[in-house]
Amino acid sequence: MPDIKIYLQEKKKVVDDALTGYMSSLEGNPPTIQKAMEYSLFAGGKRLRPILTLASFEAVDGDPGRVLPFACAIELIHTYSLIHDDLPAMDDDDYRRGVLTNHKVHGEAAAILAGDALLTEAFRIMTDSRVVSSMDPAVVLDVIHDISGAAGAPGMVGGQMADVEAEGKEVDISHVEYIHTHKTGALITASVRAGGKLGGGSEEAIESLSSYGRTIGLAFQIIDDVLNVEGEEEVLGKSVGSDAGRGKATYPGVLGINKSKETADAFINTAISSLKRFGDKAEPLKKIARYIGDRKK
Amino acid sequence: MPDIKIYLQEKKKVVDDALTGYMSSLEGNPPTIQKAMEYSLFAGGKRLRPILTLASFEAVDGDPGRVLPFACAIELIHTYSLIHDDLPAMDDDDYRRGVLTNHKVHGEAAAILAGDALLTEAFRIMTDSRVVSSMDPAVVLDVIHDISGAAGAPGMVGGQMADVEAEGKEVDISHVEYIHTHKTGALITASVRAGGKLGGGSEEAIESLSSYGRTIGLAFQIIDDVLNVEGEEEVLGKSVGSDAGRGKATYPGVLGINKSKETADAFINTAISSLKRFGDKAEPLKKIARYIGDRKK
Numbered sequence: 001m002p003d004i005k006i007y008l009q010e011k012k013k014v015v016d017d018a019l020t021g022y023m024s025s026l027e028g029n030p031p032t033i034q035k036a037m038e039y040s041l042f043a044g045g046k047r048l049r050p051i052l053t054l055a056s057f058e059a060v061d062g063d064p065g066r067v068l069p070f071a072c073a074i075e076l077i078h079t080y081s082l083i084h085d086d087l088p089a090m091d092d093d094d095y096r097r098g099v100l101t102n103h104k105v106h107g108e109a110a111a112i113l114a115g116d117a118l119l120t121e122a123f124r125i126m127t128d129s130r131v132v133s134s135m136d137p138a139v140v141l142d143v144i145h146d147i148s149g150a151a152g153a154p155g156m157v158g159g160q161m162a163d164v165e166a167e168g169k170e171v172d173i174s175h176v177e178y179i180h181t182h183k184t185g186a187l188i189t190a191s192v193r194a195g196g197k198l199g200g201g202s203e204e205a206i207e208s209l210s211s212y213g214r215t216i217g218l219a220f221q222i223i224d225d226v227l228n229v230e231g232e233e234e235v236l237g238k239s240v241g242s243d244a245g246r247g248k249a250t251y252p253g254v255l256g257i258n259k260s261k262e263t264a265d266a267f268i269n270t271a272i273s274s275l276k277r278f279g280d281k282a283e284p285l286k287k288i289a290r291y292i293g294d295r296k297k
Numbered sequence: 298m299p300d301i302k303i304y305l306q307e308k309k310k311v312v313d314d315a316l317t318g319y320m321s322s323l324e325g326n327p328p329t330i331q332k333a334m335e336y337s338l339f340a341g342g343k344r345l346r347p348i349l350t351l352a353s354f355e356a357v358d359g360d361p362g363r364v365l366p367f368a369c370a371i372e373l374i375h376t377y378s379l380i381h382d383d384l385p386a387m388d389d390d391d392y393r394r395g396v397l398t399n400h401k402v403h404g405e406a407a408a409i410l411a412g413d414a415l416l417t418e419a420f421r422i423m424t425d426s427r428v429v430s431s432m433d434p435a436v437v438l439d440v441i442h443d444i445s446g447a448a449g450a451p452g453m454v455g456g457q458m459a460d461v462e463a464e465g466k467e468v469d470i471s472h473v474e475y476i477h478t479h480k481t482g483a484l485i486t487a488s489v490r491a492g493g494k495l496g497g498g499s500e501e502a503i504e505s506l507s508s509y510g511r512t513i514g515l516a517f518q519i520i521d522d523v524l525n526v527e528g529e530e531e532v533l534g535k536s537v538g539s540d541a542g543r544g545k546a547t548y549p550g551v552l553g554i555n556k557s558k559e560t561a562d563a564f565i566n567t568a569i570s571s572l573k574r575f576g577d578k579a580e581p582l583k584k585i586a587r588y589i590g591d592r593k594k
Contacts, residue, residue, distance in 0.1 A: 029450040033458045037450065084413060089405030108386030109461045112409065113454050116381060119413065120449030123420045127442035137434035144441070145424035152417030153326040153334065157410050161330045164406045 004287040008046075011054055015047040018068050019075065022125065029117075036106040036114035037121075041079050044097045048220075048288075049191040050075045055284040056192045056209050059275070062199025069131045070143065070198060073122040074191050077151050080118035081160070081187075083111050090164060091246075119151070135198070143194050150190035159183025168247035176249045177218070184224075185217030192285075204277070211274040212285060219267035220292050222260050225250035227295075229257060268293040301584040308348040313339075315365050316372065319422065326414075333403040333411035334418075338376050341394045345517075345585075346485060347372045350492040352581040353506050356572070359496025366428045367440065367495060370419040371488050374448050377415035378457070378484075380408050387461060388543075416448070432495070440491050447487035456480025465544035473546045474515070481521075482514030489582075505571050509582060512568035517589050519561040522547040523554060524592075565590040 001007060023038055050071030057067040086093040086101040087108065093101050103111035123144065125131065132140050149155055159182025166179060192213035196206045228243045229252050243250050251260040271289045275282040298304060320335055347368030354364040383390040383398040384405065390398050400408035420441065422428065429437050446452055456479025463476060489510035493503045525540045526549050540547050548557040568586045572579040 026450070028455070030455050030458045030462070032462060033450050033455055080413075084409055087409065089409060110458065112381055112384065112386060113450075113458050113461075115413075116377075116416065117450035117454045119416060120445050120454065124442060124445035124449060127438045127445065129439065129442070132438055137438050141424045141429055141434050141437060142426065145421060145426065148417050148421035148424065152421060153323070153330050153410075153414035157414045157417065158325070158327050158330055161327045161407065161410050164410075165327070165329060 001283045001287070004284075004291050007284055007287065008051060008291070011051045012047045014054070014068070015050045015071060015075065016042075018072050022069075022072060026121075032106070032110050033113055033117055036102060036110040037118055039105060040083050040102045040114065041076070041118070043099055045075065045079065047075060048292075049078050049188060052188065052191040052213070052285075052288065053195040053198075055288060056195025056201075057199040058195075059209070059278045059282040059285055060196050060199035060201035060205050061281065062195070066131075066135060067195055067198045069125050069128065070194050071191075073125040074147065074187065074194065076118045076122040076125070077147070077156075078187060080115040080122075081151075081156055083115040083118070085160060087111060090160070093242075123148075139197060139200075143197050146193055146197070147187075147190045150186040155182055155186030155190075156184075159186065163249065166249040169249075171249040171254065173251075173254050176251060176254050179249055180218055180221040180251075181214065184221040185214055188217035188220065189213030208274050208277055212271045212289070215267040215271035215274070216289050216292055219264040219271065219289075222251045222264040222267070223292065223295060225252050226257060226260055226264070228252075265293060298580045298584070301581075301588050304581055304584065305343075305348060305588070308351055309344045311351070311365070312344040312347045312368060312372065315369050319366075319369060323418075329403070329407050330410055330414055333399060333407040334415055336402060337380050337399045337411065338373070338415070340396055342372065342376065344372060345589075346375050346488040349485065349488040349510070349582075349585065350495075352585060353489045353492025353498075354496040355492075356506070356575045356579040356582055357493050357496035357498035357502050358578065359492070363428075363432060364492055364495045366422050366425065367491050368488075370422040371444065371484065371491065373415045373419040373422070374444070374453075375484060377412040377419075378448075378453055380412040380415070382457060384408060387457070420445075436494060436497075440494050443490055443494070444484075444487045447483040452479055452483030452487075453481075456483065460546065463546040466546075468546040468551065470548075470551050473548060473551050476546055477515055477518040477548075478511065481518040482511055485514035485517065486510030502574065505574055508571040509568045509586070512564040512571070513586050513589055516561040516564035516568065516586075519548045519557050519564070520589065520592060522549050523557055523561070525549075526554060562590060 019041060023041065026034065053067060053071040053074060082096060083102045085091050086096060087103055094104055095101060102114060126144050159179050163179045163183055166175065189210055192209045193206055196209040225243065228240060231240055251263065255263065268289050272286050275285055316338060320338065323331065350364060350368040350371060379393060380399045382388050383393060384400055391401055392398060399411060423441050456476050460476045460480055463472065486507055489506045490503055493506040522540065525537060528537050548560065552560065565586050569583050572582055
């Protein structure tokens with residue numbers, strides 16, 4: 001496989017092109033809502049989740065074309081969650097990825113509705129007859145069920161609720177882990193599982209991918225927390241030190257910086273070792289795991 | 298069939314019991330989010346949309362048991378939309394159905410997240426293997442696609458955006474109709490279509506049901522507007538005259554009260570006449586249409 005940076009660039013382009021095509025195919029949306037949706041969807045996301053879906057699909061030997069709409073749907077769900085998390089009533093963030101947050105540009109009403117619309121549109125993509133008519137509909141339903149569980153109250157939404165509630169409170173490591181596995185980990189795991197399931201992976205293969213997803217998800221969030229303490233603002237595109245200032249529940253806050261980095265490294269190693277069964281086909285997934293461990297933004 | 302009020306009471310009980318059972322089966326949700334979801338879900342809704350799904354299912358001769366989870370899912374989507382519409386950044390309402398709105402009781406963060414969770418949960422219900430394993434998965438995907446289109450930017454969310462944007466502006470009847478057909482009509486139509494499709498209705502039957510849904514949806518919203526002008530606060534459970542005070546785009550605002558009532562009556566008659574093909578089996582749907590025309594709250 002090519003260098004991981006080139007791989008990520010190539011896959012990001014595939015996802016970006018698909019998202020651009022999809023959004024421009026939408027007709028009849030009020031311009032305000034369409035603009036607010038596109039604003040955040042094309043605000044410089046790394047496309048980590050859809051790339052994970054594509055890479056998992058490759059690991060189980062699937063044909064990449066069919067999985068792309070699902071990868072895009074997951075990115076829509078991720079984007080909606082960022083828009084709502086940034087709202088004044090939630091994290092009240094003015095900047096994300098170096099640009100103004102959705103509600104700062106489009107106003108709160110449009111930001112709430114753009115989030116709602118992106119979430120709903122994700123399910124519309126995953127049930128589009130042009131996409132699913134050539135697929136096993138039972139597998140598609142299973143994947144949608146998995147994703148909705150990961151995105152909803154038992155997953156991401158529950159994690160965000162716990163995160164908001166933990167602000168300014170004393171929390172232990174199991175509470176921080178609950179927040180991270182739900183707020184970030186659940187959708188990352190679902191992204192990986194979706195690729196495996198749509199690619200026709202065996203039950204054991206999906207179990208291995210789930211373990212990979214859970215561990216890189218945790219590592220990803222720990223490193224996010226670490227970067228919030230010691231990252232460079234220009235590189236990150238958002239303010240450093242904001243978690244501590246706000247009394248957020250974080251790994252460095254509970255374990256300290258060094259122990260947090262060790263924990264992330266351990267999760268990355270576990271993630272990589274859970275991919276053994278796939279051999280060379282999981283090379284991209286392994287390199288993505290290492291990339292997450294080494295990321296600076 | 299029994300008197301329409303008894304019919305509606307019976308069906309409401311079926312829906313309420315299913316919703317109660319479903320919500321109590323959810324495990325692992327943070328208590329705050331679970332409570333906020335249940336608060337609005339059990340705040341006295343008439344269950345019009347799920348009852349329409351059940352009645353349409355009966356009209357095409359389906360077996361009611363299988364359709365119930367989809368009827369519940371639609372009620373979850375409707376409930377989420379009310380929670381988000383009431384937020385300070387949107388309609389800023391303190392009361393709905395005579396009780397405090399979600400964000401007034403649970404705070405804005407929990408209200409936004411409870412809405413997000415209800416919307417996502419709806420898609421989780423509709424893809425639950427315990428529900429769909431005995432059904433044609435292609436039909437289920439088609440129904441979910443229909444519902445997500447009706448709920449998202451091309452439907453309800455788009456209508457709400459247009460409604461918020463129209464506040465205080467001079468609008469013509471076609472603009473008011475756009476808002477109403479999207480904000481309210483789309484999900485009502487989808488409720489009716491879902492029952493027909495899940496019950497195995499022919500393409501022509503679904504077309505007739507769609508026409509019924511579109512016209513009762515418009516009548517429903519016109520009467521809502523009329524009641525906001527001349528209804529009784531104690532009966533409605535919300536303030537009267539609020540639309541005019543806020544410069545909302547409404548039928549009475551554009552056509553006046555009498556012409557609005559005539560228009561609603563005409564839509565009800567059109568709705569009833571589009572049900573001819575179903576004979577006696579559509580008796581509940583016809584009576585629901587008349588009930589909508591005569592409602593006082």
